Amino acid sequence: MxxxxxxxxxxxxxxxxxxxxxxxxxxxxxxxxxxxxxxxxxxxxxxxxxxxxxxxxxxxxxxxxxxxxxxxxxxxxxxxxxxxxxxxxxxxxxxxxxxxxxxxxxxxxxxxxxxxxxxxxxxxxxxxxxxxxxxxxxxxxxxxxxxxxxxxxxxxxxxxxxxxxxxxxxxxxxxxxxxxxxxxxxxxxxxxxERESLNKMKLISKVLDTLVCYEDGLIAGITIFDRFFKETGTEYSDSEGLVNYPRSIEGVEVAFALIEKPEEGVFKVSLRSKGKVDVAKIAERLGGGGHKYASGCKIKTSDYQHALDMLLSAIKEELYSALSS
The missing domain is CATH 3.90.1640.10 (inorganic pyrophosphatase (n-terminal core))
Structure with missing residues (x-):
């Protein structure tokens, strides 16, 4: 440079x-x-x-x-x-x-x-x-x-x-x-x-139980509900990096973590890409931004299903646009 x-x-x-x-x-x-x-x-x-x-x-x-x-x-x-x-x-x-x-x-x-x-x-x-x-x-x-x-x-x-x-x-x-x-x-x-707490390990266990794949394995995501932090004695900052678990699955092109933040009335989204999909464009569709391989946004709703539907819709649009080109 x-x-x-x-x-x-x-x-x-x-x-x-x-x-x-x-x-x-x-x-x-x-x-x-x-x-x-x-x-x-x-x-x-x-x-x-x-x-x-x-x-x-x-x-x-x-x-x-x-x-x-x-x-x-x-x-x-x-x-x-x-x-x-x-x-x-x-x-x-x-x-x-x-x-x-x-x-x-x-x-x-x-x-x-x-x-x-x-x-x-x-x-x-x-x-x-x-x-x-x-x-x-x-x-x-x-x-x-x-x-x-x-x-x-x-x-x-x-x-x-x-x-x-x-x-x-x-x-x-x-x-x-x-x-x-x-x-x-x-x-x-x-x-x-390499300084993770036992409580964070318990959080990861709960989060991995939410892991779901979509679109024949091209999309994978996890959800981190606010109650998980309370049940494990962890904090929001302990969710850092957890999106890399779904990203690590073979065949996945877009990974996401959907994190509930009730005090703000939003679900925070972390997005990761393996390379074919520009996740910054997905985040921009939802009012956020970032990089091609790592981006984020906030979805203003307290309704989990609504947040998930909005997120998946934006991911699918960008995913198939990228794959078709």
């Missing part, structure tokens, strides 16, 4: 006021790793900066450097500059953000645009890779081991620990550089993937 100029760097260099870096709700490693990396870097540059999220830092990300400094949003403070990372817009923060100017750093297709300082590249493997480019362009010597660790976590997880189709030679080169700067690949994998 050749970088000739990043206008956002000039904006940040000149910013004298308060800055908020916001992750999207239900944070993953790319949004939180990117936010924390930029936060640590800007602090080193003497900026008045905070990092925030609507939700508390989930267990699988609490190892990220400075994670304990993430503030809960909303806050009454009005920031001079708000930066949302790894999100198609500030609406993905899930709560109000008070900022005079707004900027977006992201690798999703489409979404909201706030002006010339937005740093968006949908060809990038992760938002962490964009933040890395931004920091290198500004001052590579200021990228320390903590910043590298945050960025590596975002890059590694958004490429499926270097297994997904967005894993390129450039990705490996970037990972190499981050490791040389102090990132720890083994610790990242262990802390992210």
């Amino acid at each position: 050749k970088i000739e100029t990043i206008p956002l760097v000039d904006l940040l260099k000149e910013e004298k006021g308060s800055i908020l870096i916001a992750s999207h709700e239900s944070p993953d490693a790319d949004t939180l790793g990117s936010a924390l990396a930029l936060y640590i870097f800007l602090k080193k540059k003497g900026k008045n900066v905070k990092v925030g999220c609507k939700d508390k830092v989930p267990h699988f990300l609490d190892f990220l450097p400075n994670a304990e400094e993430v503030i809960r949003l909303p806050t009454n403070e009005v920031f001079d500059l708000g930066i949302v990372v790894d999100a198609s817009g500030f609406y993905r923060v899930g709560t109000e953000v008070k900022a005079i100017r707004r900027v977006r750093i992201d690798h999703h297709i489409g979404g909201e645009f706030y002006g010339e300082f937005d740093y968006i590249d949908h060809s990038a493997p992760s938002t962490a890779s964009l933040v890395y480019n931004l920091l290198k362009y500004w001052d590579k010597d200021s990228i320390d081991a903590e910043i590298a660790q945050c960025l590596y976590a975002g890059l590694a997880t958004d490429t499926g620990f270097f297994r997904y189709s967005n894993t390129t030679a450039e990705v490996f080169e970037m990972a190499k550089e981050l490791v040389q700067l102090g990132a720890d690949p083994h610790r990242t994998f262990v802390m992210f993937s």
